[in-house]
Amino acid sequence: MNVRKIVVCVKAVPDPKRASEIRIDPRTKTLTRADVPLVINQLDRHAMEAALKLAGEVGAEVTAISMGPPPAAAVLKECLAMGAGRAVLLSDRSFAGADAYATAYTLAKGIEVDGMPDLVVCGMSSSDGSTEWVAPELSVFLDCPVVTGVIGLEATGNAGLKVSARLDNGYRVVKVNGGPVVLAVTRELNTPRNISFSGIIKARKKEVAIWNLERLGIAAAAVGQDGSPTIISGMRVAESTRKVQMIEGTREAKAEELVRLLAAAGVL
Amino acid sequence: MIDFTFTEEQDLFRKAAREFAETMVAPRIQEMEESGEVSLDVVKALGEAEMMAITIPEEFGGLGLGYTARLIALEEVGRVSCAVAMMLQVFALGIEPIVKFGNNEQKKKYLPGLATGERLATVGVTEPTGGSDPTGGRTVYKKDGDDYIINGRKCFITNSHIADTITVLAKDDEDPKAFSTFIVEKGMAGFKPAHEEHKVGMKGCNTGWLIFEDCRVPKDNLLGVEGKGLRVAMSAIGDVGRGGMVGCSLGVLTACLEEALKFANERVLYGKPIIKLPAIQDKIAMMKLDLEAGRLLGYRASALQDQGARCDTEFAMAKYYTAEAAQRAAKMAADIHGGYGCMNEYAITRYLRDSFVLGPSAGTSDVMKVIIARSAM
Numbered sequence: 001m002n003v004r005k006i007v008v009c010v011k012a013v014p015d016p017k018r019a020s021e022i023r024i025d026p027r028t029k030t031l032t033r034a035d036v037p038l039v040i041n042q043l044d045r046h047a048m049e050a051a052l053k054l055a056g057e058v059g060a061e062v063t064a065i066s067m068g069p070p071p072a073a074a075v076l077k078e079c080l081a082m083g084a085g086r087a088v089l090l091s092d093r094s095f096a097g098a099d100a101y102a103t104a105y106t107l108a109k110g111i112e113v114d115g116m117p118d119l120v121v122c123g124m125s126s127s128d129g130s131t132e133w134v135a136p137e138l139s140v141f142l143d144c145p146v147v148t149g150v151i152g153l154e155a156t157g158n159a160g161l162k163v164s165a166r167l168d169n170g171y172r173v174v175k176v177n178g179g180p181v182v183l184a185v186t187r188e189l190n191t192p193r194n195i196s197f198s199g200i201i202k203a204r205k206k207e208v209a210i211w212n213l214e215r216l217g218i219a220a221a222a223v224g225q226d227g228s229p230t231i232i233s234g235m236r237v238a239e240s241t242r243k244v245q246m247i248e249g250t251r252e253a254k255a256e257e258l259v260r261l262l263a264a265a266g267v268l
Numbered sequence: 269m270i271d272f273t274f275t276e277e278q279d280l281f282r283k284a285a286r287e288f289a290e291t292m293v294a295p296r297i298q299e300m301e302e303s304g305e306v307s308l309d310v311v312k313a314l315g316e317a318e319m320m321a322i323t324i325p326e327e328f329g330g331l332g333l334g335y336t337a338r339l340i341a342l343e344e345v346g347r348v349s350c351a352v353a354m355m356l357q358v359f360a361l362g363i364e365p366i367v368k369f370g371n372n373e374q375k376k377k378y379l380p381g382l383a384t385g386e387r388l389a390t391v392g393v394t395e396p397t398g399g400s401d402p403t404g405g406r407t408v409y410k411k412d413g414d415d416y417i418i419n420g421r422k423c424f425i426t427n428s429h430i431a432d433t434i435t436v437l438a439k440d441d442e443d444p445k446a447f448s449t450f451i452v453e454k455g456m457a458g459f460k461p462a463h464e465e466h467k468v469g470m471k472g473c474n475t476g477w478l479i480f481e482d483c484r485v486p487k488d489n490l491l492g493v494e495g496k497g498l499r500v501a502m503s504a505i506g507d508v509g510r511g512g513m514v515g516c517s518l519g520v521l522t523a524c525l526e527e528a529l530k531f532a533n534e535r536v537l538y539g540k541p542i543i544k545l546p547a548i549q550d551k552i553a554m555m556k557l558d559l560e561a562g563r564l565l566g567y568r569a570s571a572l573q574d575q576g577a578r579c580d581t582e583f584a585m586a587k588y589y590t591a592e593a594a595q596r597a598a599k600m601a602a603d604i605h606g607g608y609g610c611m612n613e614y615a616i617t618r619y620l621r622d623s624f625v626l627g628p629s630a631g632t633s634d635v636m637k638v639i640i641a642r643s644a645m
Contacts, residue, residue: 074276081280194291195284197318197331200277242536 001160001178003060005117006051009107009138010064010079012038012072013128024235031128038068040075043123045082045192047185050153051121052083052193058155061085063114067095067106073208080203081195088114092212097225100133106223107134108141109216116142118179119161124148124186135184147174148184272564274340281337285344288317293349300351300472301618306430307472310352315385319345320359323508324367329380335508335573339515339566346519347526350622351473353519354629357512358426362389364508365435365449369492369500374451378433390427391509392436392452392478393501395420400635402437402447402501407480409448410441414487416450418458418480426629428476429461435491436480437501449497451489458483469621507573509630510583514566517590517626521562524597524619525555528604531616535606542604551600558593565589581643588636591626598623 014022014036023032040048051062064079066072067090076087090110098106111120120142122135132148139146151171152164161176163183213220221227245261247254262268274282292313300307314320322338324330331337338360346353363382366374366389381387398404407420418438422428432454440446452459462477492500529552532543542548569582598620602609605616612618627633 074279077276078280078283081284194287194317195280197281197284197322197333197337200280200284201331201333203280204277 001118001158001176003054003058003118003155003161003179005115006055006060006062006119006121007111007114007117008044008047008051008062008064008079008084009120009122009134010044010048010066010075011041011123011126011129012066012068012075013041013126015039016042016127024237038071038075040078041123041126041128043125043127043185043187045123046187046189047121047123047183048079048082048084049190049192050150050183050185051119053190054119054153054155054161055083060118063088063117065107065110065114066090067098067103067110069096070210073210076208077203078195080206080208081199082193083199085206087206087208089208089210090212090216091210092223094213094220094224094226097228098223099228099230100129100131101137101229102223102225102227104134104137105141105227106216106218108138109218110211111138111142113211113216116180118181120144120180120182122182122184124150124184132184135182139182142180142182144180144182145176146182146184147176150183150185151188153183153185153189278336278340281333282340282344285319285341286347288313288319289345289348289352292317293345293352297349297472297618300349301612304466304471306355306474310472311355311385311388311430314352314356314359318383319356320363320385320389321383323360324363324379324383328367328375329383331383334570335511336567336570339511339518339570342512342515343518343522346516347522348519349472350516350520350619350626351470353512353516354470354473354625355427357509357516358391359389360512361391361505361509362427362431362433362435365391365491365500365503366433366451368503369449370451373488374491378451382433387432388427388430389433389435390425390431391501391505392422392425392434393505394422394424396423400631402498402505405437405439407436407438408441409438409450409485412484416448416485416487416490418450418452418483418485420480421462422478422480424465424475425461425478426473426475428478429464429474434478435501436478437497438480440495443495446495447497447501448494449491449500450485451491452480452483452485453489456483456485467625469618469623469625471618471621505630507569507579507583510587510636511566511570511573513626513630514562514569514583514586514590516629517587517594517623518559518562518566520594520619520623520626521555521559521590521597524594524601524616524623525552525559527614527616527619528552528555528597528601531601531605531608548604551604555597555600558589558597562586562590562593581640584631584636584639584643587630588633588640591623591629592633594619594626595623 018036025032055062062084063086064084065088125132149166163174296307321330326332395405409416409418434452436452462479464476565586569579572579
């Protein structure tokens with residue numbers, strides 16, 4: 001198996017460090033992101049690192065692809081600065097409100113239009129959605145196998161790739177002899193590289209291509225909210241409050257009452 | 269309308285610098301605070317992250333990104349560690365005279381190594397008898413055949429014990445009005461770093477004396493024109509040195525504001541977070557105001573510097589304002605922390621100590637006012 005072309009799927013998510021500023025719109029049940037800046041989904045950085053490291057070893061080209069609004073282009077620019085050769089943003093009003101299924105479908109169409117790669121690498125989940133569905137669904141739309149929970153990846157020459165993936169009580173080793181294949185990676189896989197100044201300078205010459213619905217040649221009904229079989233029917237903010245309760249009685253009685261209260265609260 | 273926004277690329281530089289500081293510098297702070305020693309791991313990481321290459325031209329192995337990019341990098345590193353930002357800013361002080369006044373041979377010899385961090389730089393101007401007024405220095409040189417012999421002592425030299433390439437200002441032994449600047453290399457006979465000074469803050473940033481006892485320097489190491497060395501040295505201390513201190517100060521200011529906000533949101537008194545108290549909000553507002561005003565002064569000066577325009581007064585104003593503001597912010601943030609503001613476990617005590625060192629570095633606030641007043645008179 002010769003890995004010549006690697007696609008990395010990345011998602012622009014609100015900066016988790018500023019999660020406290022994100023609110024839930026009670027009417028639309030969507031996240032109101034206010035001025036929280038978009039960053040690369042952390043697990044997708046691990047996907048980028050895996051792709052760039054492998055590409056460096058086997059001489060492949062890395063393309064970063066994302067579906068999102070125009071501001072998501074800044075996140076793809078970061079991917080270019082990290083070392084991706086090309087970047088494509090799938091952006092169209094009709095893509096808005098997509099669930100994991102419609103997102104995977106749109107990404108798959110973008111990947112097909114770009115030309116089938118040997119390898120597609122995704123983060124296992126996103127920090128804002130956390131479904132873990134996009135990579136498996138992507139593999140269905142691309143009609144290729146998927147390995148999730150990837151904790152190890154190495155090129156084994158012409159023999160292909162050796163992929164380690166976690167299980168509940170250990171891990172399994174999967175030999176990939178031919179592509180395309182989708183990998184969903186975990187944070188255990190690697191330590192993502194920092195963006196370098198010279199990487200930013202090199203990215204000056206690279207453009208983020210923006211492809212709309214027409215470019216993908218698909219129906220509006222198949223994407224975005226219309227193409228989503230699932231809807232978010234509700235969202236709640238987990239409230240946390242402090243409560244002080246004084247316990248009276250003898251030392252033994254206080255201890256017993258404390259244990260009872262903690263057990264009743266589900267702490268013990 | 270004037271565009272006050274950073275470019276998309278400058279935003280990426282900031283992101284890259286922040287990532288570097290948070291992943292490579294932050295984990296070493298405790299060790300630096302406890303030992304007071306330079307972290308060689310951090311120095312190596314600074315080189316690998318191309319932090320020393322920012323202002324070096326591309327043809328000599330640098331990035332040629334200019335002074336605004338440098339200010340962004342220093343602000344972000346300073347937000348995490350003022351000590352490391354100080355070390356980094358002074359590397360540039362040793363580099364700048366070679367970039368501006370070095371001949372082609374000197375640039376080819378020194379700059380590529382300085383860009384990668386293989387060589388470390390500093391500048392030796394300040395003496396017990398003169399810093400902001402370098403003409404008060406007593407370090408002298410005399411010609412001896414094709415060489416120069418330097419004798420004297422420098423003090424308060426940042427990076428004194430780690431630098432390999434030192435730009436040294438000395439006075440003509442026979443003409444007290446003539447100054448020359450030399451590139452002195454570590455290991456040259458008659459040169460040695462001596463007493464290591466212990467500052468109240470910026471632990472992990474080395475400061476000390478440089479001793480010259482019949483130090484023989486070949487004529488190839490004369491930087492610029494003999495007798496015109498004041499201009500060479502001041503090119504480092506002036507706009508680049510003060511610009512660097514603006515970066516360090518903005519970093520401390522940002523850190524103080526962030527820590528104060530975090531604490532004030534978490535600390536509950538009278539049944540609610542203290543951020544709800546008007547007295548606390550007043551301090552937060554003043555810190556934010558100072559930070560924004562300092563940024564406007566600093567980045568305006570660096571924009572002028574990038575254009576090659578005169579910016580000495582602009583940097584004097586920015587240096588004065590940001591260093592004073594960082595000290596005010598550190599005091600206010602410590603006050604917000606109450607008793608915790610006296611405990612070394614809290615970063616705010618480090619900011620308080622570091623902010624104290626910002627004042628005299630690259631010229632005291634009083635000297636800045638002299639420069640500002642001169643331009644107004």
